[in-house]
Amino acid sequence: MRHMNLIRILTCLFTVLLLHPIFLHAEVTGQRVYDEADILSEEEEIRLEQLCKSYADETHMDFVILTTDDAQSKTSEAFADDFYDEGGFGYDKPQGNGVLFLIDMDNREICISTCGDAIYYMTDKRIDEVLEAVYESVSVGDYGGGCKTFLQKTAAFLKSDPYARPTLKQRMLASLKRSPIYIAIAAVVACVYGGSLKRSRAYRNTTNFTTYQDRGNFHLVQREDFFLRETTTTRRIVTDTGRGSGGGHSGGSSTHVSSGGVTHGGGSMKF
Numbered sequence: 507m508r509h510m511n512l513i514r515i516l517t518c519l520f521t522v523l524l525l526h527p528i529f530l531h532a533e534v535t536g537q538r539v540y541d542e543a544d545i546l547s548e549e550e551e552i553r554l555e556q557l558c559k560s561y562a563d564e565t566h567m568d569f570v571i572l573t574t575d576d577a578q579s580k581t582s583e584a585f586a587d588d589f590y591d592e593g594g595f596g597y598d599k600p601q602g603n604g605v606l607f608l609i610d611m612d613n614r615e616i617c618i619s620t621c622g623d624a625i626y627y628m629t630d631k632r633i634d635e636v637l638e639a640v641y642e643s644v645s646v647g648d649y650g651g652g653c654k655t656f657l658q659k660t661a662a663f664l665k666s667d668p669y670a671r672p673t674l675k676q677r678m679l680a681s682l683k684r685s686p687i688y689i690a691i692a693a694v695v696a697c698v699y700g701g702s703l704k705r706s707r708a709y710r711n712t713t714n715f716t717t718y719q720d721r722g723n724f725h726l727v728q729r730e731d732f733f734l735r736e737t738t739t740t741r742r743i744v745t746d747t748g749r750g751s752g753g754g755h756s757g758g759s760s761t762h763v764s765s766g767g768v769t770h771g772g773g774s775m776k777f
Contacts, residue, residue: 543573550650565664568604575611582617587764617774625771633773
């Protein structure tokens with residue numbers, strides 16, 4: 507009984523740490539708006555910096571805004587991913603949970619790059635909705651307004667339930683990677699639980715096939731096999747071909763791996 511109580515306590519502690527992001531909180535500090543293309547006013551940069559930090563506190567996701575007029579011969583997607591990875595952005599850890607918005611004046615594209623848990627919340631459909639809303643401002647030269655729209659609509663999605671919620675197994679594995687505390691707790695739980703099973707007689711096998719056998723009185727008289735019928739069921743297997751140029755999945759997130767080996771989601775649109 508004492509071992510079972512200890513197991514329950516440790517299990518509850520692990521669940522609390524897993525489900526409550528407050529234990530993973532890492533205050534977002536430093537610059538989050540990078541106007542390398544010089545298309546934002548000083549006032550817009552200051553306001554966008556404030557909004558990035560405010561929405562980060564509300565959603566537990568990092569927000570980064572980037573403009574460039576030199577994509578270094580990269581696609582908008584690759585440039586955005588690399589900037590996020592190399593900058594070590596992420597609310598919970600470097601290259602962790604967050605979203606980056608890029609206005610690429612070189613390739614004439616607007617691009618969103620997601621990382622960590624933001625991938626699950628910002629599905630392909632949601633990203634397309636944000637890009638379409640931002641396009642209305644950016645296409646007429648209102649770049650500051652486009653950035654503000656990105657922040658507002660993305661934050662609203664991040665505060666709602668994701669269409670592609672990660673499974674409990676995925677969340678547990680992600681949590682184990684974030685902190686060695688989880689590994690220690692899991693190891694203790696496993697050791698205690700395994701030890702209690704080993705010592706407990708309740709789990710010993712006390713019966714087998716001979717327990718219910720009336721020895722000496724069982725005789726196999728006859729055995730016959732009868733073929734009754736055969737039923738064959740066929741169905742078409744639908745193959746997911748990926749995101750494509752016409753938009754995204756209604757409830758999923760397409761992902762890719764950056765040059766640095768980090769998994770990202772996202773999308774882009776010409777303007």
